[in-house]
Amino acid sequence: MGQHYISRIDETNRTAYCSGCGETVQVNRNAARSKGWTCAVKAREDAGLHRQGHKEEVSKAHKAWREANKDRLRSYQLQRLYGITIEEYRAEVAGRSGRCDICGEIPSGNGPNGLALCVEHDHVTKRIRGYADRDCNTMIGAAGEDPVRLAQGIIYLKPSRDQLSAIIKLLEEAGGVQEAARR
Helix, strand or coil: CCCCCEEEEECCCCEEEECCCCEEEEEEECHHHCCCEEEHHHHHHHHHHHHHHCHHHHHHHHHHHHHHCHHHHHHHHHHHHHCCCHHHHHHHHHHCCCCCCCCCCCCCCCCHHHCCCEEEECCCCCCEEEEECHHHHHHHHHCCCCHHHHHHHHHHCCCCHHHHHHHHHHHHHHCHHHHHHHC
16 A cells, blocks of 8 residues: 545545545544544554554553543443443442342442442343342353253252252242242
């Protein structure tokens, strides 16, 4: 590729002919450096070269930005993945007094982005089931959301009679024993 000189600028569509690319390309307004318009392809190439030559510096800058924008990032993730706002998330967590829906414990320390509970959801329907600490959420996901597999894990652990009694009591309270018997 030769020099990226642009001509025939169409400001409305933000396109121009670039001699380096040999075709009409997107252009960016480069008012910060008072250079007018620049070829977007060249700008991406330059940015990539800069990142390659300054990996540590760029990594530190990105980390600093993420630290300064935790709420913004988490808000975007919650909206994109689950269709809820960060305010709705916080209200749900507060309504549970910060306790995990699975184990009932308050997670120790903060989770990612300063948030302590994960949004626990059905991976097929995307429907939110509740809010769980990282360990409980990982347990459900690692079992492929399969109750039989979770039960096999319980059997593998060889629970004591007292633990089995506690498991049966939990299932009865949740209506799980009667429901499981009907299946």
